[in-house]
Amino acid sequence: MTESGSGKWVNPLRDDTDKRLPRIAGPSGLVIFGVTGDLARKKLLPAIYDLANRGLLPAGFTLVGYGRRDWSKQEFCDYVQKAVREKSRTEFRQHVWDHLAQGIEFVSGSFDDAGFDSLASRLRELDAARGTGGNWAYYLSIPPQFFSTVCHQLQRVGLTYSEEDSWRRVIIEKPFGHDQKSARELNEIVNAVFPESSVFRIDHYLGKETVQNIMALRFANQIFEPMWNGHYIDHVQITMAEDIGLGGRAGYYDGIGAARDVIQNHLLQLLALVAMEEPVSFEPSALQAEKIKVLRATHPVHPLNKTTARGQYAAGWQGSEYVKGLREEEGFDPESTTETYAACTLEINSRRWGGVPFYLRTGKRLGRRVTEIALVFKEAPHQPFHAGQISALGQNAVVIRVQPDEGVTMRFGSKVPGSEMEVRDVNMDFAYTQAFTEESPEAYERLILDALLDQSSLFPTNEEVELSWAILDPILEYWASGGTPEDYPAGTWGPPAADQMLERHGRAWRRP
Numbered sequence: 001m002t003e004s005g006s007g008k009w010v011n012p013l014r015d016d017t018d019k020r021l022p023r024i025a026g027p028s029g030l031v032i033f034g035v036t037g038d039l040a041r042k043k044l045l046p047a048i049y050d051l052a053n054r055g056l057l058p059a060g061f062t063l064v065g066y067g068r069r070d071w072s073k074q075e076f077c078d079y080v081q082k083a084v085r086e087k088s089r090t091e092f093r094q095h096v097w098d099h100l101a102q103g104i105e106f107v108s109g110s111f112d113d114a115g116f117d118s119l120a121s122r123l124r125e126l127d128a129a130r131g132t133g134g135n136w137a138y139y140l141s142i143p144p145q146f147f148s149t150v151c152h153q154l155q156r157v158g159l160t161y162s163e164e165d166s167w168r169r170v171i172i173e174k175p176f177g178h179d180q181k182s183a184r185e186l187n188e189i190v191n192a193v194f195p196e197s198s199v200f201r202i203d204h205y206l207g208k209e210t211v212q213n214i215m216a217l218r219f220a221n222q223i224f225e226p227m228w229n230g231h232y233i234d235h236v237q238i239t240m241a242e243d244i245g246l247g248g249r250a251g252y253y254d255g256i257g258a259a260r261d262v263i264q265n266h267l268l269q270l271l272a273l274v275a276m277e278e279p280v281s282f283e284p285s286a287l288q289a290e291k292i293k294v295l296r297a298t299h300p301v302h303p304l305n306k307t308t309a310r311g312q313y314a315a316g317w318q319g320s321e322y323v324k325g326l327r328e329e330e331g332f333d334p335e336s337t338t339e340t341y342a343a344c345t346l347e348i349n350s351r352r353w354g355g356v357p358f359y360l361r362t363g364k365r366l367g368r369r370v371t372e373i374a375l376v377f378k379e380a381p382h383q384p385f386h387a388g389q390i391s392a393l394g395q396n397a398v399v400i401r402v403q404p405d406e407g408v409t410m411r412f413g414s415k416v417p418g419s420e421m422e423v424r425d426v427n428m429d430f431a432y433t434q435a436f437t438e439e440s441p442e443a444y445e446r447l448i449l450d451a452l453l454d455q456s457s458l459f460p461t462n463e464e465v466e467l468s469w470a471i472l473d474p475i476l477e478y479w480a481s482g483g484t485p486e487d488y489p490a491g492t493w494g495p496p497a498a499d500q501m502l503e504r505h506g507r508a509w510r511r512p
Ligand code: BG6
Pocket: 242, 261, 262, 371
């Protein structure tokens, strides 16, 4: 705290220009394990600075990096500052940084006993010096094989027990297992140390504004919900397409593949939000209960050889650049059979969604980066036009554009101006950038703040994670039982089998 000109004590991390009195975290600190990794550098550290810059962190907020490097406090501060200057969303303000930097600490250690003993004594000193009040969140940005060691070490040195007036939480990054069985084992390990209410599993898609807008769109309005069901909707397409390749990510990705990387988590969470019933409130337990219900009713459609597709990118033209295929990427097995494209057909056994296929697809090195959810409508039961007049009319659609140009599109037919009656598809668009002046926070800003505030609505529970694996496991087992992914040239929209999946039913993927 510093004294302002008016003689009042003010928190310099608080942005008083924001009159909506945002939710501000109480006294607390964050320890990051894996702080030298890519995720911390590109997302977590910049998000912490952005929160500080927006005035959403408490004055004594303390960030502790834990890692094997022999860094001094100053060396770690320099590392954090570099990440912040390179990647933060908000502008760099020296006074905000100077204040934040006072609470930046580094504890050098590995996952052995001695390191955790020093961590424990350092955190106690910091509680006294910085007023963190014993409130610590531990961010595990480390491979899951170390979750157990870290949780047990934290427990051994007494850092896991929430007391009456203080709390301890753990924030966990994916991958959360590689199938239902391993996810369950991981949950048991984590829950043996931290009660479920103190576990915050990150699915960064839930931190995106546009994903939260699915709930606003559906439940704050009257016009959509009456047609949000199988009476009107023919099918749903959920697409997460990326143009980037996997250079530099072999260690994580080879052997994991697209389905485990993003369908199990991001795409199934999108499906749950789009398909769930209205929750009784937006309290975590109410929201999670609805997601769990819909995930429990979701299953792959059989036979899997006709309802799923997988591919691997081969060399090709990505825009004006000729790029390598996966098997030529550094670090990947030249014989790798890891899929970089995955598509599947799911059904939801409920009155609302019976008979409506949900087509999910994701891929790397596709035509362009786009994530969207398209609800494609049935054709009108009767058309008072003759065929020629509506030959350019497709199916109506509501498209939730998650990224990059965030918004919602409604697609419907309209009369082409002229003396003839001719109907053609048109789009009616809502774009975030035009409708609002506020910039959306980064997903990690929202999620880190929510974890500090004990708001768990945007974090999948152990049950959601396990149910999501249960949906995917039969498909992964089928793929593992034989065959290899089809090659598709970089810059295209995936393997032919993905198109055939829909063509069989007279449907086609949208070309976003
Ligand atoms: C991550 C996946 O969870 O999400 C990556 O591991 C993927 O493979 C990334 O590239 C995409 O995130 P975003 O926010 O850029 O869509």
